[in-house]
Amino acid sequence: MSCSTVCQAVASCMSIPNSTSRSPAVFSSTQKLDGALVFRSSVSYNRVNGFSSCRCSATTSVPPGEDVFSVVTSSTTSEVDYLGESTKGDLNLNFGIDGKALQGPVEEVAKMETQEAENLLQHLGIPVPYNARHSPRGIFCSRTLNLRSISAIGYDMDYTLMHYNVMAWEGRAYDYCMENLRNVGFPVDGLAFDPDLVIRGLVIDKEKGNLVKADRFGYIKRAMHGTRMLSTREVSEIYGRELVDLRKESKWEFLNTLFSVSEAVAYMQLVDRLDKGVIGPDLCPNEYRGLYKAVGKALFRAHVEGQLKSEIMSKPELFVEPDPELPLALLDQKEAGKRLLLITNSDYHYTDKMMQHSFNRYLPNDMSWRDLFEMVIVSARKPEFFQMAHPMYEVVTGEGLMRPCFKTRPGGLYSGGSAQMVESSLNVHGDEILYVGDHIYTDVSQSKVHLRWRTALICRELEEEYNALIHSQEERATLIDLINKKEVLGDLFNQLRLALQRRTEGRPAQTLAATRMEDNELTESMQKLLVVMQRLDQKIGPMLDEDGELFNKRWGYLSRAGLWDKSHLMRQIEKYADIYTSRVSNFLHYTPFMYFRAQEQNLAHDSYTFDHLRREEN
Numbered sequence: 001m002s003c004s005t006v007c008q009a010v011a012s013c014m015s016i017p018n019s020t021s022r023s024p025a026v027f028s029s030t031q032k033l034d035g036a037l038v039f040r041s042s043v044s045y046n047r048v049n050g051f052s053s054c055r056c057s058a059t060t061s062v063p064p065g066e067d068v069f070s071v072v073t074s075s076t077t078s079e080v081d082y083l084g085e086s087t088k089g090d091l092n093l094n095f096g097i098d099g100k101a102l103q104g105p106v107e108e109v110a111k112m113e114t115q116e117a118e119n120l121l122q123h124l125g126i127p128v129p130y131n132a133r134h135s136p137r138g139i140f141c142s143r144t145l146n147l148r149s150i151s152a153i154g155y156d157m158d159y160t161l162m163h164y165n166v167m168a169w170e171g172r173a174y175d176y177c178m179e180n181l182r183n184v185g186f187p188v189d190g191l192a193f194d195p196d197l198v199i200r201g202l203v204i205d206k207e208k209g210n211l212v213k214a215d216r217f218g219y220i221k222r223a224m225h226g227t228r229m230l231s232t233r234e235v236s237e238i239y240g241r242e243l244v245d246l247r248k249e250s251k252w253e254f255l256n257t258l259f260s261v262s263e264a265v266a267y268m269q270l271v272d273r274l275d276k277g278v279i280g281p282d283l284c285p286n287e288y289r290g291l292y293k294a295v296g297k298a299l300f301r302a303h304v305e306g307q308l309k310s311e312i313m314s315k316p317e318l319f320v321e322p323d324p325e326l327p328l329a330l331l332d333q334k335e336a337g338k339r340l341l342l343i344t345n346s347d348y349h350y351t352d353k354m355m356q357h358s359f360n361r362y363l364p365n366d367m368s369w370r371d372l373f374e375m376v377i378v379s380a381r382k383p384e385f386f387q388m389a390h391p392m393y394e395v396v397t398g399e400g401l402m403r404p405c406f407k408t409r410p411g412g413l414y415s416g417g418s419a420q421m422v423e424s425s426l427n428v429h430g431d432e433i434l435y436v437g438d439h440i441y442t443d444v445s446q447s448k449v450h451l452r453w454r455t456a457l458i459c460r461e462l463e464e465e466y467n468a469l470i471h472s473q474e475e476r477a478t479l480i481d482l483i484n485k486k487e488v489l490g491d492l493f494n495q496l497r498l499a500l501q502r503r504t505e506g507r508p509a510q511t512l513a514a515t516r517m518e519d520n521e522l523t524e525s526m527q528k529l530l531v532v533m534q535r536l537d538q539k540i541g542p543m544l545d546e547d548g549e550l551f552n553k554r555w556g557y558l559s560r561a562g563l564w565d566k567s568h569l570m571r572q573i574e575k576y577a578d579i580y581t582s583r584v585s586n587f588l589h590y591t592p593f594m595y596f597r598a599q600e601q602n603l604a605h606d607s608y609t610f611d612h613l614r615r616e617e618n
Helices: 003-011 106-124 166-185 234-239 262-277 288-304 307-314 325-335 347-363 417-425 440-451 461-471 473-504 513-515 519-546 570-575 584-589 606-617
Strands: 031-033 036-046 051-056 069-073 091-093 139-141 152-157 203-205 210-214 218-225 252-254 341-344 375-378 392-395 401-406 411-418 431-438 456-457 578-580
Touching: 166 262, 166 288, 166 307, 218 234, 262 288, 288 307, 307 347, 325 341, 325 347, 325 584, 325 606, 341 417, 347 375, 417 440, 431 440, 440 456, 440 570, 456 570, 461 473, 473 519, 578 584
Parallel strands: 152 341, 152 431, 341 375, 375 411, 431 456, 456 578
Antiparallel strands: 031 036, 036 051, 036 069, 069 091, 139 578, 203 210, 203 252, 210 218, 392 401, 392 411
């Protein structure tokens, strides 16, 4: 463990008051003793001068009478906290300090110690952690996760550890796909890659040639046939109450990842040409479904034949977006005792070339990307990697030659295998492992469902969506205010309508004034309310259509379906990903010891109870 890591541990567990003249704290690395990490400490406090000095050294034994600063408990002695999370990896204070300094109401003491810790971080040149959480590069938590209890962290590579320039990577994939289609007779001349046509999380209807966006329940909110957006009326007429059910694989295809963008763009553009009759039945015998199969086959050939990856390997700087913070985030995790794994479907040659380009130049002391990982698995064949056993081979030469392998070793490079073999080799299981990937099905849901691994989803588009939501706050507030005004008017209109209905049926009036009231008074008021509501609709309708345009003019926000509800994609993320974020390097701002806590989930009746409390306070 590095000095910086120990400093972070100390700062999180003990108070060191701030001073402009402070003796430097010196820490050394730690060693494992029977499943525990032991820090030797010598601490002196001087509350008069307002500073502390701390000196720690590693030891291989614990002589009687010596103070031990803290012990990291092993998995055999860990418990669970009040949120049900494992306490494995938590630091425990095992020696006395000046207890009087921490007396008083705990709320006040916490405030004081928070300020002192913030001052200490400022002197160390480390930004306070709260800023990163409220930014486009935050890590967002769906299910509480104690990162300290995680023993091993596995990473996918493509669109996870490295992010490709979508226009460059998917654009070239599209080009190769179209070339393959042209070679078998498809009329593709004049078509060009349009990344704004499609976003992640949409669903292809292979039977109707449509692309749809569904809410969390599966109801279709927006749809596009070919490249033409359908009106709300058309969507209702085509689908009615039909729900998107991803289990019907013959009909629905979920766009899980950015790799799906090029395929979907090509398919929707060719739907237009199929409708015009320029694609014959010999090329698409089953019309839309046959067309989807043809496009998928052409794109598959682009990947399998190797031309695309060869081009990327020759000039990775044109396709990969650099991230200098990424290797440092993983280095922090490794030095904190996490056992890092790389599990990718890419082959050895491509993986080695791309990882060298993305990592080696940013690592200290001539480190290589291989030095970060305890185990590297290429050609993993996910999702089957998480579902069943496959033979494992060790890659033994730089040319990629392999031999059968039955036992792994630290730092090894392997091909194939299974997640069960990983668990057995590392002697860690289930929720001791965190897996990080960009594909909801291949990476996240399968590792969660079959192995109960903890999961993190990488979704780069979150940064753009976060900024779009911030910049559209004023417009959304105006829209919500108009909708609320219409709701009030609608409630009043409905009550007047009910009152008129009761009078028509001859039911007795409830007040003396009501007996003297003419029906035309009610109808006149209702007519005015209708006019006002219609005028409000004329403003609300276009504003609803424009909501989300800052992210995508056709589909709106990635995580939302309509103004109020979550998208089908967001439902999948919440269901299968314990945490989600835009890029792996965001872990750098959270430390390997972070305790991610899920936010309160508001229920439909919560807003009314909050309103009731506010009215009582007023």
